Amino acid sequence: MFPNIWNNLPQQFQNDLATTATFGTLLIILYYIYIRNIRKNAKKRRGSVQEAKRLDGPFSWPIVGNASQISDGHITFCRWAEKYGPVYRIKLGTHFTLVLNSLSAIKQAINQHRDIYSGRPIFKSNEVVSFGRGVAFNDRTTMPDWHKRKGFMVKKLHLYVVSSETKQKLEQNATKMILYLGTTVEQQAKKSVSGYIDPADIVKTSIGNFMCLVCFGRSYPVTDEVFLRLLSNNKEFGEVAGMGNRIDTMPCLKIMPKYRKAAKEFETLSKRIRNWVYERFDENLAIHERGECKSLVDVFLQDDWTSNLINGCQNGSNHSNSRMNKIDFVALFVDIFGAGQDTLVSAQLFIFHYMLKYPSIAKKIRNEVNRVIGKNGTISIVDRPSLPYTEAVVHEVFRHSSLTATTIPHRTLADSVVQGYHVPSNSLVLLNFYAVNHDPNFWKSPEVFHPERFLLHSLEGRLELNKNIINKYLVFSSGARKCPGDEITFHWLILSTSILLHKYDLMQDPNYPATEGENFGLTARPQPFKMKLVRRHEQSNGTS
Incomplete structure (x- = not known):
């Protein structure tokens, strides 16, 4: 047919x-x-990728993935690591996610495959933080000159810390706010009915003003409306930020009023914070004088890449790599200012927490400081090499608390192999720092707070930091995503720990002591506690 x-x-x-x-x-x-x-x-191109093993992991449900099974974050990840090994996969919503739980796996990913693991997820929330133009939530695929901007930020922050003029100003600013912190806790505790107070609000005020001094060269009275807006924004942002990743990985959650409200608040607060920084930048720019370095803004402006901002600010987009426009510049400071405050507040509260819980360790710090400057001397950051025990305590606070228990998600920009496992391009990646910092295969009795693990005795019998150990825990990350503000953080913490323990005895309220457990927001914080500071010369027994 x-x-x-x-x-x-x-x-x-x-x-x-x-x-x-x-x-x-x-x-x-x-x-x-x-x-x-x-x-x-x-x-x-992939070479060994074709021969690499397939990742194992827990069963995941449609739409939500493993989200409903992650009850306590990093602890859940540690339990799964016992079953599936230190490298496994989960799903956050519909997103394929790699979880790394060992130092070797994390270092292989973020150091050996530095560029591949430098990506950030393309989430809706990232578009509103820092005008969507900061370096924290972008990568080379969303911002072609990302490497240049990140390098610029790192270089200028390092210059601010090591330059003779700005290094001295950094120390002066830190000392000023540490003394304010001590005096205010002391005075308010005396006025309270119980004789003890929760120091959290005073810590936030002190560190908020310290970051204002660092970034913009000025501090604010605690009753100033501009400063109160900053503290309010920070508090509210911390309360809703935890829901951000959940909504990003499971947008369907926005049908629920609770999450829809959180998403709206996240966007509103992000805009308020970036506008606050924008206003402070305008104020700083109006009084800027070339060659003068009163603040981090001044240091950033002393560069050909930003010189155009001094003569006339640009508000629109700028596609030329030869100049940075105003919004891009401010976006860098939103990243620095926001991350710096949150990390420092958490770290300072943990310093208080551990010193209250372990008074014998606080006494060892005081004795070390006394040996260096005497009972009536003044501590300086140049004394840092002579304070190995104090610095070891700061390292142990970071390790034991793991205040950044897991990282902001990374995204892979190409296929790769980690520990013999094939990791597809465009995977989300979570780094479990808590697992690294509490790995019993490396740390002896990791659950014990023991600063001496970071120390050794030199051939001359002197106590020294063990530099082979201090890079074996993770808090500031590594590779392309390493936190550029770690030097400023260490400066503050070594000074605050030395100054406050030299001047005061720390005493906790027996009814509200420092206890185990943490609260999680952008970073972990200890459970609330109450304390007082007592000047040492006021004690009648004169103990050392």
């Missing part, structure tokens, strides 16, 4: 149809060859 139909068709139509069929067949053959070559080339 078919031949009869074909024979009855017009000759021209038969010719056209035959030509089309031939052309279609040729296309199919060419497409087959094209796909085969792509696969062949991909295999060559």
Whole structure:
């Protein structure tokens, strides 16, 4: 039957149809060859990726993935690591997610595959933080000059810490706010009914003003409306930020009023914080004098890349790599200012927590400081090499508390192999720092707070930091995503620990002592406690 139909068709139509069929067949053959070559080339590029093992992990549910099973974050990840090993996969919503739980796996990923693991997830919330133009939530795929901007930030922050002029100002600013912190806790405790107070609000005020001094060269009275807006923004942002990743990985949650409200508040607060920094930058720019370094803004402005901002601020987008526009500049400071405050507040509260809980360790710090400057001397950051025990305590606070228990998610920008496992491109990546910092295979009795683990005795018998150990715990990350503000953080904590324990005895309220357990927001914080500071010269027994 078919031949009869074909024979009855017009000759021209038969010719056209035959030509089309031939052309279609040729296309199919060419497409087959094209796909085969792509696969062949991909295999060559990936090399061992084709031979790598497939990742194992817990069963995940449709839509929500493993989100409903992660009851306590890093602890859940540690339990899964016992079953599936230190490298496994989960799903956050519908997102394939790699979880790394060992130092070797994390270092291989973020150091050996530095560029591949430098990505950030393309989340809706990232578009509103820092105008969507900071370095914290972008990468080279969303911001072509990301490496240049991150390098610029790192270079300028380091210059601020090591330059003779700004290093002295950094120490003066830190000392000023540490003394304010001590005096205010002391005075308010005396006024309270119980004789003890929760120091959290005073810590936030002191560190908020310290970061204002660092970034913008000025501090604010605690009753100042501008400063109160900052503290209010920080408090509210910390309360809603924890829901941000959940909504990003499972947008369907926004059908629930609780999450829809949180998403709206997150966006509103992000805008308020970035506008607050924008206003402070304008104030700083108005009084800036070239060659003067009163603040971090001044240091950043002393560069060809930003010189145009001094003569005339640009508010629009700037696609030229030769100049940075105003919004891009302010976005860097939103990153620095926000992250710096939150990390420092958490770290300072943990310093108080551990010193209250372990008074014998506080006494060892005081004795070390007394040996360096005497009972009436003044501590300086130049004394840091002479305070190995004090610095070891700060390292142990970071290790034991793991205040950044897991990181902000990374995203892989290409296929890779980690610990023999194939990791696809565009995977989310979570780094479990808590697991590294409490790994019993490396740390002896990791659950014990023991600063001496970071110390050794030199050939001359002097106590020294063990520099081979201090890089074996993780808090500021590593590789392309290493926190650039770690030097400022260490400066503050060594000074605050030395100054406050030299001047005061720390005493906890027996009814509200420092206890185990943490509260999680952007970073972990200890459970609330109450304390008082007593000046040492006021004690009648004169104990040392």
